[in-house]
Amino acid sequence: MSQASTLTLPPLGLAARRTRVMGVVRRDFAALRRSPVRVFEIFFWPSVELVLWGFMTLFLRAQRVPFAVTFLLGAVLLWQVLQKASNEISIAFLEDIWSRNLLNVQVSPLSSAEYLAGLVLFSLGKVVFALAVMAALALGLYGFGVTTIGVGLVPFMGVLLVLGWSLGLVGIAAVLRFGENAQVIAWSLVFMVQPLAGIFYPVSVLPAPLRAVSEFLPASHVFEGMRTVLSGGPVPWDRLAWAAGLDVVYLAATVGLFAWALTYARRHGKLSRFGE
Amino acid sequence: MAILRASHLVKRFGPVTAVRDVSLTVGEGEIVGLLGPNGAGKSTTLHMLLGLITPDAGSVELFGMELARHRTEALSRLNFAASYVDLPGVLRVGEVLDAFARLYALRRPRERVAELVELFELGPFVKRRVMALSSGQRTRVQLAKALLNAPRLLVLDEPTANLDPDAGDRIRGLLTRVAAENGSAMLITSHNMREVERMCDRVHFLSGGVIVAAGSAAELAGHYGAEDLEEVFLKVARG
Numbered sequence A: 001m002s003q004a005s006t007l008t009l010p011p012l013g014l015a016a017r018r019t020r021v022m023g024v025v026r027r028d029f030a031a032l033r034r035s036p037v038r039v040f041e042i043f044f045w046p047s048v049e050l051v052l053w054g055f056m057t058l059f060l061r062a063q064r065v066p067f068a069v070t071f072l073l074g075a076v077l078l079w080q081v082l083q084k085a086s087n088e089i090s091i092a093f094l095e096d097i098w099s100r101n102l103l104n105v106q107v108s109p110l111s112s113a114e115y116l117a118g119l120v121l122f123s124l125g126k127v128v129f130a131l132a133v134m135a136a137l138a139l140g141l142y143g144f145g146v147t148t149i150g151v152g153l154v155p156f157m158g159v160l161l162v163l164g165w166s167l168g169l170v171g172i173a174a175v176l177r178f179g180e181n182a183q184v185i186a187w188s189l190v191f192m193v194q195p196l197a198g199i200f201y202p203v204s205v206l207p208a209p210l211r212a213v214s215e216f217l218p219a220s221h222v223f224e225g226m227r228t229v230l231s232g233g234p235v236p237w238d239r240l241a242w243a244a245g246l247d248v249v250y251l252a253a254t255v256g257l258f259a260w261a262l263t264y265a266r267r268h269g270k271l272s273r274f275g276e
Numbered sequence B: 001m002a003i004l005r006a007s008h009l010v011k012r013f014g015p016v017t018a019v020r021d022v023s024l025t026v027g028e029g030e031i032v033g034l035l036g037p038n039g040a041g042k043s044t045t046l047h048m049l050l051g052l053i054t055p056d057a058g059s060v061e062l063f064g065m066e067l068a069r070h071r072t073e074a075l076s077r078l079n080f081a082a083s084y085v086d087l088p089g090v091l092r093v094g095e096v097l098d099a100f101a102r103l104y105a106l107r108r109p110r111e112r113v114a115e116l117v118e119l120f121e122l123g124p125f126v127k128r129r130v131m132a133l134s135s136g137q138r139t140r141v142q143l144a145k146a147l148l149n150a151p152r153l154l155v156l157d158e159p160t161a162n163l164d165p166d167a168g169d170r171i172r173g174l175l176t177r178v179a180a181e182n183g184s185a186m187l188i189t190s191h192n193m194r195e196v197e198r199m200c201d202r203v204h205f206l207s208g209g210v211i212v213a214a215g216s217a218a219e220l221a222g223h224y225g226a227e228d229l230e231e232v233f234l235k236v237a238r239g
């Protein structure tokens, strides 16, 4: 019996898969610990946005604008979920390119699915942490408790997280297909969603064609739903179900896109050409 | 028995044919060198064997399994280091090795990392960040990473390119010893002919994407009427 078989877990077994996924999480966590600037960033930008929109809220309240008050704070919080989920996983992938470590990862037994699972898990941790900080600030500074969103909060966030991961995957696929210059897609895709998702205003203000597009954006149903709930209505489960269905379709499509881009990169010898 | 069997590999990048027709085998515990001038197609060949590049034609069989269909199993039994890849610079040496120990799903990651730290004399660097190390020290960390899973096949692309002669010599000695202990086979590229003479049981000469000569260093020298591998190289490379 060779030494290797006693040294390693059976590579296709569940224990090995779990070990590899957690390896990715541990590594990214260690990297975060070693980068104080990154730790700082996790709550810096969300806090800045929260404070900004918090004062906006105070101003509108002083002007006696109806509704506005809590909508904006809820919107900022949920928007951060979407933005973070999207950016964190593409950044984690780009880190491997920047540090010229991608080939080491690619020749390890870590499968793409395991790699992505690791990135998703780690990004989830960061999102939850950032959100907790923001929620505390919202309560402390403006007396806005996220729990006023009620039981809808968890599914709202779930829908946004999954959409964010799909967008992140598109960013990664773009880098694999078009090279490092496509990084900008990884950063900015989520901002293209922003105006269409009716984050700070109802989608009813959009012109008809764009409104039709927003029907197919899971995020727009979340933000509409949030406004319904905050103005005293029930959680619109039918809307959420539709949004969750869209999520599943988009996630499947973007996983497929990622797989295709990886195949392309391997076929054209791109993996060893990043960072040059 | 061959643990690596590559047959008629072909790879084109647009108008450039990087690998025209390469077949090679590596036997259990064997140390095989892949030589050739810059641009001969050595790295491209290695990358096809590692699944980093998909061949246009030909096949790669590792440990009796087709690489394309048994990626995870094949990759868990081999490892790779190259002068042009790096490890995450922000991490400490110990953290990097720990992370890779888990990516290779080792049963006892901590113990194994400690063994390799000892073997490569990395003790003083365990708590230092990779980016703070000299390139020679980084090479040692990379090789430690490459031996974590006691690979049955170790693929090395110019592993000693960044080392001074003394460090290079010690690393060569260490690699040869560890490979013998583990029974690891090695496939190595290098532009250092003395290194190849010293380490390799067999050598393949690659030029313009085809293997133009193969055999032990002594056989090749005899065949080309040359003093040593360096002279063989010059004769082969200059046609």
Ligand SMILES: Nc1ncnc2c1ncn2[C@@H]1O[C@H](COP(=O)(O)OP(=O)(O)OP(=O)(O)O)[C@@H](O)[C@H]1O
Pocket (backbone or CB within 6 Å): A268, A269, A270, A272, A273, B013, B016, B017, B018, B036, B037, B038, B039, B040, B041, B042, B043, B044, B045
């Ligand atoms: N990913 C790629 N995309 C485009 N062309 C490539 C790619 N990789 C290699 N080539 C080309 O293929 C040929 C072989 O390159 P390769 O890197 O395999 O050579 P090598 O033998 O490793 O050379 P060296 O000794 O300089 O490392 C070269 O002409 C190179 O320009």
Ligand SMILES: [Mg+2]
Pocket (backbone or CB within 6 Å): B042, B043, B044, B157
């Ligand atoms: Mg090369």
